[in-house]
Amino acid sequence: MCADTTTAPDYKDTVFLPETDFPMRAGLPQREPEWLDRWARIGIYDRLREKAAGRPPFTLHDGPPYANGHLHIGHALNKILKDFIVRSQQMLGRDARYVPGWDCHGLPIEWKIEEQYRAKGLNKDDVDVVAFRQECRKFAEGWIDIQREEFKRLGVTGNWADPYLTMDFHAEAVIADEFMKFLMNGTLYQGSKPVMWSPVEKTALAEAEVEYHDHTSHQIWVKFPVVAAGAFPDAEACLHTEALAASVVIWTTTPWTIPQNRAVAYSPEIAYGLYRVEAVAENSSAKVGETVILADMLAEGIFKSARVEGFARVRGVSAGELGGLVLAHPFRGLEGSAGEWDFDVPMLPGDHVTEDAGTGFVHTAPSHGDDDYQLGLKFNLPMTYNVLEDGSYRPDLPIFGGQVIITPEGKEGPANVEVIKALARSGALLAKGKLKHSYPHSWRSKAPLIYRNTPQWFVAIDALLNDGMGEHGDTIRARALRSIEELVKFTPVSGRNRLHSMMEARPDWVLSRQRAWGVPLTCFVKKGAKPTDPDFLLKDPAVNARITAAFEENGADVWYVQGFKDQILQGLHDPSDYEQIYDVLDVWFDSGSTHAFVLRDRPDGSADGLADLYLEGTDQHRGWFHSSMLQACGTKGRAPYRGVLTHGFTLDEKGMKMSKSLGNTVAPQQVIDEYGADILRLWVAQSDFTVDLRIGKEILKGTADSYRRLRNTMRYMLGALSGFTDAERVAPAEMPELERWVLHRLAELDTEVRRGYAAYDFQGVFQKLFTFCTSDLSAFYFDIRKDALYCDGPASLRRRAARTVMDLVFHRLTTWLAPILVFTMEDVWLSRFPGADSSVHLLDIPETPADWRDEPLAAKWATIRQVRRAVTAALEVQRTAKVIGASLEAAPVVHVAEPEVLAALKSVNFAEICITSDLQLTGDPEPTEAFRLPEVPGVGVVFERAEGEKCERCWQYLPDVGSHAHPGTCARCNQVLG
Template structure:
């Protein structure tokens, strides 16, 4: 036996300095610094200028804290949109922005005041606003660096801020458009009010939490009725807000509800028949007599203190409509004044028999239904509860007491229930009613409905300044009904609600269910409350005539107001400046300068006017003459259906007649690994800053783009480990390509027509991937984008193509056409995959590109790859073209290959053979058609020693008896002894040597 020679030096192994270990936390900051110094964003803009434009308008996050995982997800998705559109060759600028006004920032500054025992109201307004401005600017700077660290590519040196003087002037200008068009009014309506923050809140500023409240049943004595039996009886109401009883002005009944009159404890009561049983349980009949208990001798006593022996006695059934004209009196009528006034029973279509007593007490100060019903009957609110939640000092009952949201104040033994009990009006009280209740999402305190004078935008007033649309073109729809175009040539001017609903119908929503969500909200929403009673925000720049109550509409005055805000910001609106703003035509003494500020949602809802239309960011401007939505896409969390998406929609529809966006993309919320909402108190938060410190930004990006972000999704340590594993596989694919392409040049390139079928098959698969990724970009389906890319790399390349062709790469001669074809396809794959991956793993893509082209420009300046077309002669299926017939043939091969591998693996585990190269395979003709591949081809494709064809569906694997080639390690009949060379290697080694 001859001495075996070491042929390792003759094998063409991949060569690359690209490390297997990523070291992202250490490398990424350096890459980021280079991007900034080389002005990659500016270079991208220059390269795409003049192309088709794609504008994603950034929704402004609040500048009041470190970036959290929701910020990270949101901005990665936006970056993915912008980068993929740019990759497709479009001009896709990205201008980040921040919301800098409003309660979140003001609240934080107030917290600092409270720590220092300072009173905000004792500080000059300008000084306080300056502190808010500084606070916001600090967090803008912090968040900007954190978001840049994620690899988000944008105009970070020139972001938009709603506290920028130009932005504040634009917001004021948009408000004054509402005023000039008659789309503002001042009215007193119940609005959600935070007694803790002392301001009205928008629906988007409210979240609902489960609480336990006191429920009470209260008797109102009927003093007048068309039904004689009712006089002297007590109409019983049920409520979970005892604090509203001191403001009661009426009762409501259901006209179609059947009521039961019954006697008990010497008194008569009226409640809905369907709710009689539940009321008796609540009043604990049989356990404790109504409203009292046991006397000192253990006898049951009623509310009048007399013994009770009888059970309820049915007296009569009364239809709700018969209660018209009935008058009751307040249980606290002995206090006189307001409480002596009659309490009429009014028909209310909102009264149901789902719970309670079927009779509802009406406090127009504290409920929308209450307000509307009482207003329709000439009953006005009394403005009893102050901004801090306490009753007015001059109120007859509980003057100056509260706060009304305090559970102790409303408790069964609290002052309200105690006084009602003493007056004989309390029938039952228990602190055990569990229900959902609105809270301020900032202070986390309960809110109330409170009637105060506020500024509103009407939802159902015709907007005569908006041009109507023709029914045949864009029909205005109301409550789902469309008008027949034949009925009239032109519709009347739309209301804001109609215009918004029509705009929703014309907007693309991803996912589509967002359309129904925001549509339902707009369809049922009340008038938009614009005013807030705070200090830090854009002022409602209106002058109201003290006698007429009308606000001033004068274009010259409005222009002076805008100019003052542009020059001084919100401080330009002051009492001192009032006369200058009004000019010589008006006397400031005749006008009230409105002191309220705008709802911060109006600020953010106006950003499209400032950012997309002002010209401050020329890249965002549409071509001259363009009309319609200026943004191609708005992208935020699903909570913004009631927030930014909606305020932007309403603002734009009221001023421009259409939505500011063509499409809306929403993502869900990030939960912990168990699917629970993240909370600092639970200790289950995941900080993207810490993840970047340990794993790198590319891991967060890969996670964000891998999950189904349209639904709520999860993150946790184990999930991140799985993402890191996927990243390693993708990195290794890129690393393999770099190594396998070492020394590749154009002279080696081979035309597709001269390539083996395997290479053409892989190029066909690349073409399919290319189409899938393009479709995913169009659908904003980045989960499919990333999954398809990873699956292609792992399954089609690493586990199949690379695995098969490594023998060709290592052992074939450099001039061999098959090796040249393989390396040509690898080059094509490299240029495609690096572009596909660049929007996802932005740092790794740059590192990979620089490893192959160290003197080249950034990978992020490249455009979508050109994937070569694959032609192939049609096979035996007339329904398939050549390329698809090729795919079908090779798909069959992969199925057969999997069956062979399945038979080899047990022999490897049992150490019968060391690898598939030692296997002798017999393949049944039913497993793979005989004409598809030769036996020699199959041995190469299966990576086995030899393959022979047999019959049937069997795959038989036995150890090969052939000798092993000393260079390629294949067991072949032509090898004369172990360590000798096969014919192929023998031909290659001599010229190499």
């Protein structure tokens, strides 16, 4: 602030410049681990629990990640959002507990162990199941330790010393006990129906374990010959003359299901016709003169695919006629079929049949599709068991025995092609081709899936429950829908409709998996009994209690120890009368049960066993949110959560899905190593997490720039507050208007920040605070008050008021931003308030007096700032033209048309506000040469130079400079120097 001159003393040491050791460069990658060590040393999380005793609780229940690999950017997004919430709720006055957890059972971990076995040339099935399970446990333990440190490195607070694990003995005991509640309430049953099946992993998969990718399938058009008209008179007419040789044509993209066909479905709402082929192209499979029945809307496209060049519509075919037709299976009488397909194929009406694609008829294999299965139930169609667990046909199936649909490597086997060849030999193939479409794949092996009929264990979600928990409904589905409609708050609200529509349409819950690593289905079935028999399942509370106790003591591995059945049933039932079930529970049942062994059972859970919030990615509407809802509605009578928050997926900067093969992944550790975890956290805060989020080098550069600007604001305050004590404080009523305006802004922001944090609107909170720091403080308030802070005397009311306000701003900004920038705000706080046990994270957001709000004052200063913009813009023109070097060289004349605005400007020191040495306000009309800013109408600025000499201490140009005891100073500076 001091000029270099030989005619006046150097006053540099007399100016109160900001003093701080807070570094301009953050050095986050190197310094953040120091804060982590410090927090661990002083026991921040435990101290917060002690401090919060008696407060209203807030429980965010952690959705457990799988313990099987390093964290990806989606993990970081999820955990950082959770940390924002836990920390902000704590600082808002709640007892915000956070117990991190891990999902430890299931296919992802088991698959890793199997890969290790295959690499060594070993077969999992040759290993003792308990030994195998122990290897899975050890694998999970190793990754839990790694992931725990990676999560902590993100600055996430929580009970890391005692997380929950689904493989803990108590957890396994509770999961089994929760399963046995379904056993006892009558909703558990064994059924044989088609489920999504992975031939590679040899197990059923849950919907949440399925992902859809483009896949090229065979598509075929197949003729089912009409062999009889049944009992319908109208159908007899259809069989006269050329129609007697007619065929009904179906279309499918799964040729391998044709051997399992047991019906053809039609729609009474579709118009059908009988068509005759009149001309065909070379290599067409169609024959001139043959007749086929098709949906009228689709006929032209079908004939084009069949290379038919001429055709005629003979007449329409009514639903009544179709309902009376009896068809032959296309393999009837085929050489080598051994009579396997010599049965009649009925025509059946189906609501699922449309004319959107295909032929208007649907080939129906009840064992290999849900619509097919439902139609089979309705009309008592037989189920088939032709496809084995490895995706091959049973060895004794004629013609196709042993053929593989999906190979162990996840590739297409020969089954589809062999079926197509057999159709061609039988004369039933009208056309064939290839189709690229979205197709289900295993999220683990990435291999295509099939629908396969297999005995599985289900929970009936529409079964009536007499469990005394019917307040919200008498079935699991009813309770779930009521919970979604009335008991749960969704953020964003679109999540409500998504989960509701899924729950409305979902089938019964498939619980069983044919794997080894998991909690077993702890039940016994009567030997020789059928699943429909009343005594098929052993339902005995005493047996259940023994199982739970055994799991509590030794974990679920004991289920697989020789003699366990005898031990459990001895003295209660004859063990030889029962068979033990060895399937394991779907891991979604494990994670769906976490509310019981975390929220209900832990001392740091919740009093009512409910969570205030579940927070996961939007895919968990069909995953954890879904399974937790089903599980709790069966055992608690309602949803286990009061709130659900969902976030989007992470994409690269171009909006592309991240993929290692594309090389566009962003690893959390990579960002931390370059920028620090606070930059990653700031990226989350600046993003709209309710939609998909983009991240990449340029985005992170922008985030780092925002961070630097914010850090500079905090650094300036630290410097300006150096040596501040309570003795300097000024009461709000004694402060100048500018300071009272800042207090008004703090009161406004306090309301907005609290409301934003309560609504989980972190983007809104940060944007408001960032704008306040950069626009209200750095570009306005700090800019104006530098002169008073640097050059006024320590006893000056203006300077004391400014430092008082800055202290109040400091306490609020550090706590408002602490949930987001955990490391930086700790650094800022300790730079001012060092102490062995000090931490900003032990504080609450300070209460802000409501009487700081002053709307009339705020309106007045909004006007003042608007006019100031016109003045600074006018001076910038002169600076650009090099007429002046600094605004203090100016003394502009400001013409103001509105009397009210002019009065407001005259009531303050407007020259000080505009950082000019002098300034004249006038209501006279603007001269032609006046500078005008279009967005500030009624204001014109005429540039004038300031009169007088430059004060060598404050740099203002004033007429009195040089007339005081201290050479080269103005009156104010002379007085300060004494």
